[in-house]
Amino acid sequence: MRSRDRGAVALAAAGVLARVLLAILGWTESASERLELASPVDALARIREGHALWGMGQSPYGGSALHAPPLYLALVGPLVANAPAGLVASVPFIVADLVVAVAIHRVATASTRTSRARGSDAADASPTSPAWVVAMFLANPFSIASCAAASSAGFRAAALAVAVAGAVEGTPVVAGAGCAALAYLGDPTCAALTVPSLARAMAREGGFGEEGTGKKGKGKGRAGGGARSAFVHLCAWIVGWIVALVGVSQAVMSNARAAPMDWIRATYGFRLVAEDLSPNLGCFWYFFTEMFDNFRVFFLFAFDYFPVALCVPVVVRLGWDEPLFCVFVARLLCVVFSPYPTLGDASGYLALLPLFRAQLAGAGGLGYLVAAGYVASALLSPIMWRLWIVDRVANANFFFATTLAWMATQSALCVLCVERVVANSRLAKKKSE
Amino acid sequence: MRPRDAIVAGLRRVIRHHVAASTALYLLGVLAAALYPALARRTFVDENAFLVAQTTVGFDRRDARDASEHYRAAIDAARTSPGDVHRSDALRGWLEDELDALGMERYRQAFALDRHSWTRGDDDWGRRSDASSIDNATHGVNVHAVARAARGNGREGIVLATPIGAPGATLEADAAALALGLVVMRTIASAPWLAKDVAWLVADARWGPGDHGIAATDAWLREYHDPGSSTHHSAGHLTQHRRHRAQLSPSPLALFGRVGALQQAYVLELPEGAVADVASINVVGFNGALPNQDLLNVPVQLAKLAGFPRAGIFADSSRFSGTGGGDGDGGVKGGDLFDAVGAVVGGAPFAADLRRVAGFALALARGTPAGSHASFKSYAVDAVTVRMSGSRGVPTGGAHRRDGVSGEDAFLRLGTFAESAVRCSNNLLETLHHSMFYYVMVDDDRFLSIAEYVAPQGLMLASSLVTAIALAVIGTSTGGVASVFVAEKTRGKNGGKNGGKATPAATAPAHDWSSALALALLAHVAGWCVLLVATRTASTAAQLAAAYAGALATAAAALATWSNNVDGDEGSFDGDEGDGRVGARREPPWATLKVVALSVQVASLGALTFFNFALAVAVTAPLAPLQLWAHGGVGGAIKPWLRAALTLVAAPVLLVATSCAALGTDARACSLGDAAAAHVAWGERVHVLPLAWCVAWPGLVLAACVHLGGVRGWRRGASTREEEAPGGPEGKKRR
Incomplete structure (x- = not known):
């Protein structure tokens, strides 16, 4: 172990220890009540409600309480059935974070290997040490708090990280599993948006389809063929995994007399139409509360369309050279325009950010502003909530201002990153010419 | 460009x-x-539904005379009580008898004293002057009475509070507070306009930091919102208290009357007894928390309407300006600095304003409240403490003043104010507007809002x-x-x-x-x-x-x-x-x-x-x-x-x-x-x-x-x- 990695290991260990300590100290209940950490799709109270209904032989999706997929309910429900949830209840969430850590470590290792193989192109851009990439995720306060709150965001982050790891290692079965899991856990749009980039990464980084030399500008025909082959394989595996997950889910739900459309509507339809307008970090709740009903459908379409509309140009421009970065952007945009975002979702895409240290070179000073925005937004949210709900000295606009700041900060991160990557990509290309 | x-x-x-x-x-x-x-602006009452000065007052001279008689009866009861009974216990016993005689709902709450945090040491807060039994006490006693609104739905309530037994408070002061509360509650209970239930809390102010019964009010509010919590202990030395508690309130859930969601609370303090020259308003809660500004402006106007010559947050000149040579309750005395600024900007009035702003801000910054209204604010209930006293610098001679307004006349003023305050809150239909919670007072009729x-x-x-x-x-x-x-x-x-x-x-x-x-x-x-x-x-x-x-x-x-x-x-x-x-x-x-x-x-x-x-x-x-x-x-x-x-x-x-x-x-x-x-x-x-x-x-x-x-x-x-x-x-x- 290099000396510079010792600090990373210590930091990562501290992050894991913090998760365990918070669970032992019983912070799960109070954390899961924070709207920044738990949303209507994964709040502990709703999981408990669903589990109780299931235990009585009734459909857990009969009412409007549960919006988590059946397998998530089957895994987490028994563990959190009784309040207060203890350490055992936190085990799946800690494991999910560890899965993220392992996956992004493999991605970082593969990226480093690829950079070295490519020779001088990125020699300047010393990629972040894999240990530090892992440490920055495990010590991220957002991911720690999300884990303490037993939020499903950790599972979504794990699914995405596994998909990326599978892609860079050229294994479509793993990448497909991660992508399918991400879709199954409630984010099919993000899963769909990442497929082209994952396929490209599989061909470019993972050597799938006889490519993988990493040499840019050479053998584009072969590379294109590799990407196409990777795309087909990846899609096939994704479909296969989704069919399997749906089948197993229906089998699990059979004893509760729940029809497939019951849980599909409750899990995915609920997100699509944003039924629950209780305040959260997203912009949907305020916007759709204030809006006249006549315009609801149009703006639902517009909001759901935004991530696609913004992501496609990025994939077109950077998908060939920076496929992993496109995955990051896709996830970020989907979180920004999600009706029920949490801090855990942010930690999911932030886990990938250190992988692009080289591509983001030169943005250090402005990065401070973005980081300050994240801290300020996370700090303001509970303050405004307290002023509004507890002390009654503010109104909904105060909290909505925080959600706007949160959205603006994430948007700034997206713009800044894309700008830096495009600029550096352009410079590198010019130089190679 | x-x-x-x-x-x-x-x-x-x-x-x-x-x-x-x-x-x-x-x-x-x-x-x-x-x-x-x-930058200061004139104060105003934001919520018109208070109907300040638009209602008649039922508390009349006959009620004032009754209050005066109750006052004397309370003093007699305390003086004739057995020697081992503490003064405030005797007053509470007398009060309960009177409430029973009036046929009013009344409840007694025995709350535990967390001696570790509330009574550090054995000589803090001047408790040694009281009976020696206090040092060994393990519980305090609150009494509260309820006036039910015949036409109300019982969902909302108003609280009138009068702490008794505070260190330094005289027997006359406690007796006057009880007499006033008793007659006001009697008047309110029979008022045809009453739409919300009213609770009158007689808080046991013998313990806790400060001299205002904050510990007692805290315990009452805990019990009100979380039944059984104020009598729950972890310390072993309270075992004996549990026996006391069992005797006093065998079924706390059944014996604690409630008045719905608390909307506003008015805490009345009469440190000099039946004297009514100055109505000093106190709004500063824990860590600078303030009630809605209407809860400050309305009592000021009501006090002036009731006949108080001086009423307001700066009415007690020693509290903030430091010019009264008083006890320095948060007073700012850096006269040279403020005078220098005033000389440059706007002269002596400007310097005086600046001194008051600094004094008010200092009171907020210290974070320690000077009234049990602070406990209510902790539960998001707007509350204010009104301290009625005589003019500063005039020797009072206890409760029996030889000049100013005292006796029946004082009770008339006090009763008029108390009934008017309850009636104002009774008129409210909505919660007070959220934009009125952040302010700094420059004078009794000028303030700075958060925008400034x-x-x-x-x-x-x-x-x-x-x-x-x-x-x-x-x-x-x-x-x-x-x-x-x-x-x-x-x-x-x-x-x-x-x-x-x-x-x-x-x-x-x-x-x-x-x-x-x-x-x-x-x-x-x-x-x-x-x-x-x-x-x-x-x-x-x-x-x-x-x-x-x-x-x-x-x-x-x-x-x-x-x-x-x-x-x-x-x-x-x-x-x-x-x-x-x-x-x-x-x-x-x-x-x-x-x-x-x-x-x-x-x-x-x-x-x-x-x-x-x-x-x-x-x-x-x-x-x-x-x-x-x-x-x-x-x-x-x-x-x-x-x-x-x-x-x-x-x-x-x-x-x-x-x-x-x-x-x-x-x-x-x-x-x-x-x-x-x-x-x-x-x-x-x-x-x-x-x-x-x-x-x-x-x-x-x-x-x-x-x-x-x-x-x-x-x-x-x-x-x-x-x-x-x-x-x-x-x-x-x-x-």
Whole structure:
């Protein structure tokens, strides 16, 4: 172990220890009540409600309480059935974070290997040490708090990280599993948006389809063929995994007399139409509360369309050279325009950010502003909530201002990153010419 | 130039000239604070449904006469009670008999005394003057009566509270409070207009910090909102109390009457008995929490309508202005300073206004309430304490005054006021508007809303933020932000046509954030440890030892961390400029630490502004310049280690001395041990001490560490590097 990695290991260990300590100290209940950490799709109270209904032989999706997929309910429900949830209840969430850590470590290792193989192109851009990439995720306060709150965001982050790891290692079965899991856990749009980039990464980084030399500008025909082959394989595996997950889910739900459309509507339809307008970090709740009903459908379409509309140009421009970065952007945009975002979702895409240290070179000073925005937004949210709900000295606009700041900060991160990557990509290309 | 370009250019200019900009912003903030009185507006009652002065009052002279008779009966009852019965217990017994005779609902609550936190030691708060049984008591007793609204739905209620038994309160004072409450409740209960239930709480004010029955009101509210909680104990020494409790309230759930969701509460204090010349309003709650401003303005108007010659928050001239030569309850006596400002700006009236603003803000900053209304505010119930007394400077002779209004006339005023206040709240249909909770009173009829008073704090925080952003974005280079942006833009357009060679001035700064964040974390953890020491020992010496030990540890860690990069790598370049990518200029570690320290300061004090503006300003005003002044430049008249020492030793001493001079208190009496003891006595609910040790002190420590950034260059005789080293130019600017 290099000396510079010792600090990373210590930091990562501290992050894991913090998760365990918070669970032992019983912070799960109070954390899961924070709207920044738990949303209507994964709040502990709703999981408990669903589990109780299931235990009585009734459909857990009969009412409007549960919006988590059946397998998530089957895994987490028994563990959190009784309040207060203890350490055992936190085990799946800690494991999910560890899965993220392992996956992004493999991605970082593969990226480093690829950079070295490519020779001088990125020699300047010393990629972040894999240990530090892992440490920055495990010590991220957002991911720690999300884990303490037993939020499903950790599972979504794990699914995405596994998909990326599978892609860079050229294994479509793993990448497909991660992508399918991400879709199954409630984010099919993000899963769909990442497929082209994952396929490209599989061909470019993972050597799938006889490519993988990493040499840019050479053998584009072969590379294109590799990407196409990777795309087909990846899609096939994704479909296969989704069919399997749906089948197993229906089998699990059979004893509760729940029809497939019951849980599909409750899990995915609920997100699509944003039924629950209780305040959260997203912009949907305020916007759709204030809006006249006549315009609801149009703006639902517009909001759901935004991530696609913004992501496609990025994939077109950077998908060939920076496929992993496109995955990051896709996830970020989907979180920004999600009706029920949490801090855990942010930690999911932030886990990938250190992988692009080289591509983001030169943005250090402005990065401070973005980081300050994240801290300020996370700090303001509970303050405004307290002023509004507890002390009654503010109104909904105060909290909505925080959600706007949160959205603006994430948007700034997206713009800044894309700008830096495009600029550096352009410079590198010019130089190679 | 488009407006957007003009704004961007202006921002870049501000960042480029951040030293001047920060200084100007800070001075502007101080100036804005000095101009507070000029920004004041007239007070008004926002909620028309109070119907102030639009209703008739049912409390008449006959009721006043009844109150006077009850007053005498209560005194007789207390004086004829057995010797082993405490005075307030005798009064409570008499009250319960009277309530039973009137046929009113009445309830008795025995609440546990958490002696560890509420009665520290055996001689605090002057309890020894009472019967010796009090020292061994394990429970207090609240009594409350309820007047049900015949036409109400029971969902909302109003509270009238009269604490009795407070240390220093005379028998006449307690008897007058009970007599007044008894007759007012009788009048209200039979009033045809009553739409909300009314609870009259007779709080047992013998225990707890302060002299206002806050512990008793807290216990009552706990029981009200969480049945059984106020009688739950963990300490073993309360076992005997449990037996008492079992006898007193075998079924707390059945014996505790409620009046629905509490809407407003009025606490009446009669420290001089049946005397009614001055109605002094108290609104300051825990940590500067304030009720809706209508709860201040309405009682002022009602008191004046009831015939009080003086009514208002500044009616008791000794409380805030310090001119009355009174007991100095939060008074500001720094007359010279305010007079000097007044002489420059607007003369003596301006100086008096400024003194009142400072006094009110100081009361908010201290965070310790002076009335049991604070307990209600903790449950988001708007409440106010009205302290009715005689004119200052007139010998009162207990409750029987020879001049002013006393006796029946006084009861008429008091009863009129109390009934009017209840009736105003009774008229309300909606919750009070949220925009009326943040204010600073300039006078009884003038105030500053948040729109006016937040400006100085915003400017001072902005001064820190500008420097933090500048150091983060352009670093300590002289090239400035424009050169960085322009160079990057040019590189982007040219795409490396010139070979992508980057000039030093055109490079983006690279910071070692991890080291700076670790040092900041260490400083704050050390500060938290000092707080732990303070609450455990309440010792001045132990706190100082822990504080300076933590400071030395942080400074040592900073020097050790920075010495690893001792080979003059400041200003070196990361990245290979040859490929056209943007190069990175490594910033000196002290600059990064300064960015982190300023950011933490802005975040923490900005957050505090929402809860206790006055305390946030009081900390920001001295901390911001100290942190802005901190730099790791070498050379100059003052050596870096001396600057660090001055920051850690001289600055706090100077600050305490200045504050004491402004407050008119003896600096030698400002003991950290006493502050810690008071913090514990108030149940660790007050923010001052945690803020001092967990925010302000770590801020000072980090500022000192920033100064130490110049130690290395100084030791190496780096005067020759003065012009080249990154710290040099900024150091020169600062000097």
